[in-house]
Amino acid sequence: MLGNLHVRLVGGKGIVISLTYPIRWQPNLFNFYYQVYSRLVNDLDIPFQLDKDAVRQGQTHVHEALREALVNTLIHADHQSTRPIRIVKFLDGFFFSNPGRLRIPRKRLYEGGISDTRNPNLQKMFQMLGLGEKAGSGFQKILRAWREQQWFKPLVSEELDLEMTSVTLPMVSLIPENVEKELREIVGDNSYCSLTELDRIILVLAHRFVEISNADIQCYRKEHPREIGECLKRLVNKGWLKQFGRGRGTYYTLPNQHQSDLLSLFPSSEHYESSSEHYESSSEHYELSSEHYKRLREIAAPVREKGRTDRNIVQNTILELCSEHYLQLRTLAELLGRKPDSIRNHYINPLLLQVSLELKYPDQPNHPDQAYRTVSLPNEKLD
Template sequence: MTRPSIPELLERLGELDEGERIEAKRGQQAGKSILETICAFSNEPGLDGGFILLGVEKDPGALLDVYAPVGISDPDNVINTLATQTREMFNVPLRPEVWQERVNGKLVIAVRVHEASAEQKPVYLKATGLPKGAFRRIGNSDQRCTEDDLNELYQGRATGSYDDTIVPDATLEDIDAAALEDYRAERRKVNASAEELEYSDNDLLKALSGIRQDSRGTWRPTVAGILLFGTSIALRRFFPLMRVDYIRIIGKQWIEDADHRFDTVELRAPLMRLVRRTEAAILDDLMKSFRLPEGQLQAQQTPAIPQRVIREGLVNALMHRSYRQHSPVQIIRYANRLEFRNPGYSLKYEERLGEPGSETRNPKIAAALHDTNFAETKGSGIRVMRRLMEESGLTPPHFESDRPDNRFIATYLFHHFLSAEDHQWLRQFQGADLSGEDARALIYARETGAVTNAAYRDLNKFDVLTASKRLKRLCDQGVLESRQKGRATYYELASAWTQVRASEDDTGGAPATPDRPGSGIPDNGLAIPDNGLAIPDNAPAIPDKPPAIPDTIQAQIASLGGRSRKTDVQNVIVELCRLRPFTLEELAHELNRTPKHLSSDYVQPLVRSGALEYTIPDQPKHPKQAYRTTEKDKK
C-alpha cells in the first residue's frame, strides 16, 4: 500500500466513516492517549492498522468536518519518544512508521501503525497488564478489551477456523445422509469423476472437515459439518438463529409500525439446500419483464435483478457471515431494491472489495461451496455482480462493511440508469453544476433516502478523497445536506428538493423548483453518460428533428385540462404515437404532465390493452424506450 501524504490524510478526516483508520490529536508530545491508539490499531483484526496525525485539530467554525494543522513545536523530541515508547512499553516491540511534513507552514507528524500478527495479539501495555492494558479500535474510538475481546484475539492464534471446531454434544446421528447425497449430486455436475464421490459417508465427512476427532478419539461433527449436512433437528438445536429471513416491505423505507406490518418467510436447511430454497423464494417474488426472442414461440421472463447476481449475493452472505454471532441473515425486499444483511463485517477492507483474492472466516464451508460451484474462491464475486448489474443497465450495487455493528450490507436497486424519468427529475436542479457522477448519487439518494461516501464510490468507481470532494461540493451548492449517525456521515437531499419531490404529483405538471415554484424547467444541458445499453437494431430511430404535430392533434391537446377524462388523454397519446414513436419524456412535455403520472395512469394501461407497444420490447425500462401504436391498432 502506497503511503499517503499528510494533506491526503487530513482530507480523509473530513469523512467520519473513515475515522476508524485515522486518528487526529493536537498533542505536542507522545503520551498515554497516543499509545492507546497505537495499541488499538495493532490489535484490531482485519483493519490493517491505521494512521495517527499529531499537530492537527478540528475547525470548530466549519460547517463540515475540516481539520487544520496547528503544528508541533519540537517534532524531533516527539518522534524519538514515540520510537522508544513503542519499542519498550508494550508486551511486544512495535515499529510504526513516523514521518513529518509541513502543511500551510505548520509541521505535522504522521504515524502509520501496522496490524500485529495473530501470534503477537493481544498487544497490551506492560505496566497495566491484561485486560485493562489492551485496546481495540471500534469505530473512531479506542476501547478497552473485554474478556470476550481477549478470547477472540487469542483464538486468532489458532491455526484452525471457527467452522473447523467441534460442536459440543453433537454426534454422528446429527448428520443427514440426504444432505450428503445432495452434496454428491452437486459435485457430480461439476466433476463426474471426482475422487471423493466414491468415499463412504464417514470418509467424505472427514475429507470435508465435517467431522473431527475429539480428545478421546471419537469422531464428532464440526460447525461446518452441522451447517452443511446437519439434520433439521440438529440445526435448530445447535444453531437456532442460523436461518434466512426473507422480509417483504411495503414502500421504500423500513417502518416499525404495527399498522404497517411486513411479511417474513423463515428458511432453514443445510447450506446448499438453503441457497436453492432462498433463491427460489426471491425469484418467485421479484417482478419480471417478458421478452420474445426472434424465431421462438415461448416468451422468456427476466427478473428485475439478474439471477446470477441474486445467487452470488446470497452465497456471499451465507459463506462470509459470522457464525459466532447468533442472528439470521436478512434479505429485505423493498419496493425499489433488495438488501442482503448478514452478521459479520468483511475481512477484506472496504476499499479493496472487488479486488482479486478472497478472505473468508469460514474456509471449510467456502471449500465445500466452491467444490459444488455455489461459490468461487478467487474474490471475484463482487466484481462479477457489479459487471452484471451494469450490463443490465441497472444501478451499480453498493456494499457496506460495518465493523462496529459487525454486519455487512449489500444493496441492489431495481432501478435502471438513467431513464427518461430520471432525466426529467434531474432537471429540477437548475443552476447546480452537476456531473454525470453527481446525477447517479442524487438518484441513489432519492431511491434509498441517503448517499454515503462509500455509496458514491461504488456508483462511480472513485477513491475516498474524490468522493469526499464531490459530496462536499454538492453540499456547498445546497443540493445535499450532511447528516451524522453515530460515527458515520451520510448525505440526504436538501429539504427544498425533497419538498419538490412531494409536490410533483400534486401539481399535475412539470416539477416546481425552490426558486421558480410551479414552473416548468427547461433542459439545462446536464451531461449524463450513456449507461452502455445498446439499442436493438430493429428499434426505430427517433429523428433529431421530428415532424411537426398536425394542427388537428394540437387542437386536441389544447382542449385538455387538468381534469380531462382519462379516455380523452389516452386518445391523444394514441394519435401522437401513430405519427411516430414517442418517448415518455416527449409525451410528458407535449401534454404538460409528469412522466411518472403519465406512465402509471395513461401509457401503461394502453400498453396492457394492446393499443401501444414498446419500441424496445425486451427492455421495458431502457432509458431510450419509446412507444408506438401496434399493427392491430393501425389497421
C-alpha cells in the first residue's frame, strides 16, 4: 500500500516548507509507528548522554518522550472516526492530534498515575514490543524530558466540536536567549545540553541573583538540601561556579561574574559604570557637597573595605546612608563597593518590603531616576 507522510517545517521568519515523504508500508499500526518515529527523531538536535558507566546512550529522554507521544496518539485514537491522525514536525516543536476526546480530566493527566486507554489491546501489544509505558506513567516521561531541557511545558488540549485531542510539544526555551547564550559560553554547548534540571536552575539563579546560597535555592526547588549541596559541589568542581565563605555563610557565583552585562532580567536593571565622577547631579536630584559625599563614604567604608559582610550590617549601613537624602542604586553600589543587582536583590527589595525604605517615585517603580530614602532607622525611637 502506498501512503504519504506530510512533514511540515516552519522557519523562524514565517517561511513554510512542505515536504512529502513517500512511505511504502503494510496496513498495520506497527509499520506506521516505525516509519513515523524515524522521521520524528531524524536530525533531532539533542546531544547524546552517558550512562552511569560512561557509555554513550543511543536514546535521550527527548527521544523517549517523542516515542511515548506517538504511541499515545495511536492507542488513544478513536479508529472508528473518519477524522485523521495528524503528526506535524516543526523546526521548534511537534504536534500530535488524534480523533477522540480525553477519557480522564486533563488535570489528572498532568498529575499522572491514572490512565483510561481507549484501545487497551493496542496498548498491550505496544508494551510487548517495549514501546509503551505502564498505564499512567507515559505522559510523565514527556513532562520530564521537556522539563529537563527547560522548554515550555507540553500543552494538551481538546477540540470539543470536532471530538479531537491534541498534544503540542514546543522546543522553545523558558530561559531568555541572552542568559542561555552566556551560560552556554561558561559550560560549553555539549555540556549545557546534558545538564540536569537542577543544574540549570542553579546556574540561572546564580545569573539572576549574582550570589546564591543553598538556602536560596531551596526556595525554588523541592530537593533535599544535601542533594542541592552535592549539585553545587559538582558545579564548582567543573569550574562552572565559584565558591566563597564557609558553613552557612557559603555562597556561590558564576565565574567572571563581574564581567557580565546580562545580570538582570528586569527592565529596571541599572548597571554600574565606574568613572572619575562619583555622582551625577541634575535638576531632579539633590546635589551633594563634597563634604557630604566624603561623609557617606566614611559611613560605607566598613562594608566597602570588607569582602563578606553580615547581611544586617549591610542593611543598617544602607539605612544610614539614605537617612537624609534619596540615593540612587548606582550611588549606593559605588559607596558600598557592591554590584547594583546584588544591592537591589539582597538588600533594597527586602527593606522596601519591610517599609524601612521608600521610593522617590512610588508610582513608577522602574523610573530611570528612581532613588531610595530611609523611612526609619533600626534603633530610631519616637519622641
